[in-house]
Amino acid sequence: MLRPMTYQEIDEAFRRFRAAEPEPKGELHHLNAFTLLVAVALSAQATDKGVNRATAALFPIADTPEKMLALGEEGLIEHIRTIGLYRNKAKNVIRLSRILIDEFGGEVPSSREALQSLPGVGRKTANVVLNMWWGLPAQAVDTHIFRLGNRSGLAPGKDVVAVERAVEDRVPAEYQRHAHHWMILHGRYICTARRPRCADCLISDLCQFEEKTI
DNA sequence: ATCCCGAGGG
DNA sequence: CCCTCTGGAT
The missing domain is CATH 1.10.340.30 (Hypothetical protein; domain 2)
Structure with missing residues (x-):
């Protein structure tokens, strides 16, 4: 069992996400x-x-x-x-x-x-x-965020609702608005399901995942 | 717990 | 070939 990241580690992780991508956007195309x-x-x-x-x-x-x-x-x-x-x-x-x-x-x-x-x-x-769309503070937990949250210790939880709560409770307020897209993009391209690309990861030194060496 | 269900990656 | 992909309804 991994330990959850500390609040300081979480803050640092999101500081880095923001530095790398100040205005993260979703990749699903839509018109309205x-x-x-x-x-x-x-x-x-x-x-x-x-x-x-x-x-x-x-x-x-x-x-x-x-x-x-x-x-x-x-x-x-x-x-x-x-x-x-x-x-x-x-x-x-x-x-x-x-x-x-x-x-x-x-x-x-x-x-x-x-x-x-x-x-x-x-x-x-x-x-x-x-x-x-409505700009409300809701945290959608998909397959990427569930995996990243649990694997890294950023937002651990047994089910999606628990991870949702973990994000709301543990991620500092200033990062809540963009937390969804930062985590999704990180999960999609770096913390991938099968072979996570830890060598390219911005937060590997904070991550609690055991097998960082592949 | 199971079904739905094609495309792409490795 | 097997696994995964911004899940939801039964």
């Missing part, structure tokens, strides 16, 4: 709140590259709930067939579009409860929209 919500929903168990490739053709013709309904489930499937889990995702996006029109005036809601009431939108997707 609706396309952000759809892009995040499509990204479940898929790479952002794969999602971006599909949405590059999809979003220009379906950037509102109305246009998405006009496209229809079969039309949507044609666009997202190359993304994993496409049948469920297509069904959810169509149903979600209908609900946005009928219950939310065609707008993307700004509360977690409303967001999570939408089909295909769970805690993680809701947190991303709350953070990225």
Whole structure:
């Protein structure tokens, strides 16, 4: 078992993240709140590259709930067939579009409860929209952040909610806003699932991971 | 705990 | 070939 990083170590880690990338941004392409919500929903168990490739053709013709309904489930499937889990995702996006029109005036809601009431939108997707679109202090924990948080000791937790709390409790306030993207980018490109690139890691001297030598 | 499910990396 | 990818619903 690794020990959690100390608060001083966490502060230093984020100081370095910020120095390296002052304004980190997500890599999921979108045009507005609706396309952000759809892009995040499509990204479940898929790479952002794969999602971006599909949405590059999809979003220009379906950037509102109305246009998405006009496209229809079969039309949507044609666009997202190359993304994993496409049948469920297509069904959810169509149903979600209908609900946005009928219950939310065609707008993307700004509360977690409303967001999570939408089909295909769970805690993680809701947190991303709350953070990225509405600027609220929500910490979305995805596969990268869960792995990085536990492996390094930055934000340990048995499940995603525990890691979410760990980020909220342990990351200094001044870094909360960008913590999501800093951790995601670090997890995606450096602290990779299979062979973490510790030699290229900014915080390897703070990291609690045992096998730093591969 | 299981299913969904294609693409890319190693 | 096997593992992983900004999960969610049952």
